[in-house]
Amino acid sequence: MTILDQVLTDLDAESAQLDGWVSVLDAAGWETVTTPEGWTVTHQIGHLHWTDLASVTAITDEPAFAEGLKAAAANPTGFVDEAAEEMALIPPAELLATWREGRSSLQAALRAVPDGEKIPWFGPPMSPVSMATARVMETWAHSHDVAEALGIEVPKTSRAKHVAHIGVRARGFSYLMRGEEIPEGDVRVELTGPDGDLWTWGPEDAAERVTGNGYDFALLVTRRRHYEDVDVQAVGEHASRWLTIAQAFAGLPGNDPLRLSERDLADR
Incomplete structure (x- = not known):
């Protein structure tokens, strides 16, 4: 099995899991x-479907993607x-079928990309493996x-490692999206996955480090958790700053996630 096969297998598993949750919902459930911005379940599936279609267009019709x-x-x-x-205007049953x-x-499109070819995207161009990994992250x-x-x-599965990987690789991009200069020097990242295995990136002798729970790190870099609410620690000025701005996705960072205590108050 190639690396692309492995990532696509995990992408299929993530998609099937979400599919199982939403396929049993009634009309009210989809709404x-x-x-906090008001996205419903329908918006979420619609967004994933739209991004899949945009990915296929980027692979198969570069001029059309350039217009996008x-x-x-x-x-x-x-x-x-x-x-x-x-x-989100598409009826749920139809949206679910077209998403599938x-x-x-x-x-199929990712498997057909010639070896060594990069795919254009809203961020830097990506290899098929990188694009598949990004789709795992989004899903x-x-x-x-x-x-x-x-x-x-x-x-909590080891599929979160794909999310963490994108987050580490996008470290420099996180600064650019904030209008900040990318700091010099490497950061060593050592995280423990849900199965107890160690996930590592960066040189072992780097002066700055990020350590902690790999699943929490994935929540952090997808901006689903505030950095104060995750079991992730930083050593060094730049590593510490990175944890406050980390993002694993292309585009603007959006609103900062609320602390869990703030979310609890908002729900009351």
Whole structure:
């Protein structure tokens, strides 16, 4: 099994898990609000479906994707939300069916990319493995939004390592999205996964370090948890700053996540 096969297998598992949660919902369930911004379950699935379609377009029709890049550049703060709103108009049963079709189309498109070829994206161009990993990250993150809104406990699996990997690789991008210079020097990252295995990135002798719970780190870099609410520690000025701005996704960071104590007060 190739690395791409492994990542696509995990992507399929993440998608199937979310599919199982939403496929049993009635109409009211699909309208459950999942974010402070007002995204419903329908918005969440619509967003994932739209991103799958955009990924396929990036692979198979670069001129058409370039037009999408222009639209995103012209409306950086509203482009994603507008796409989600449009997708949310599709009836749930139809949206679920088309999302499933889009997932299959994406897997086929990624497997057909010639070796060594990069795929254009809203951030830096990516290899098929990187794009598949990014899709795991997106599906994982939005699954948490849906699960928390529906009161579902998300299984803690080693698939979170893909999310952590994107988060580490996107460290420099996190600074750029804040208009900050990327600091010099490496950061060693050592995290413990849900199965007890050690996930590591960066040189062992780096002066600055990030350590802790790998699953929590994945929540942090998808901006689903405030850095004060995760079991992740930093040693060094730049490592500490990184934990406050880390993001694993392309585009603007959006609103900072609320602390859990603030979320509890907001829910009362």
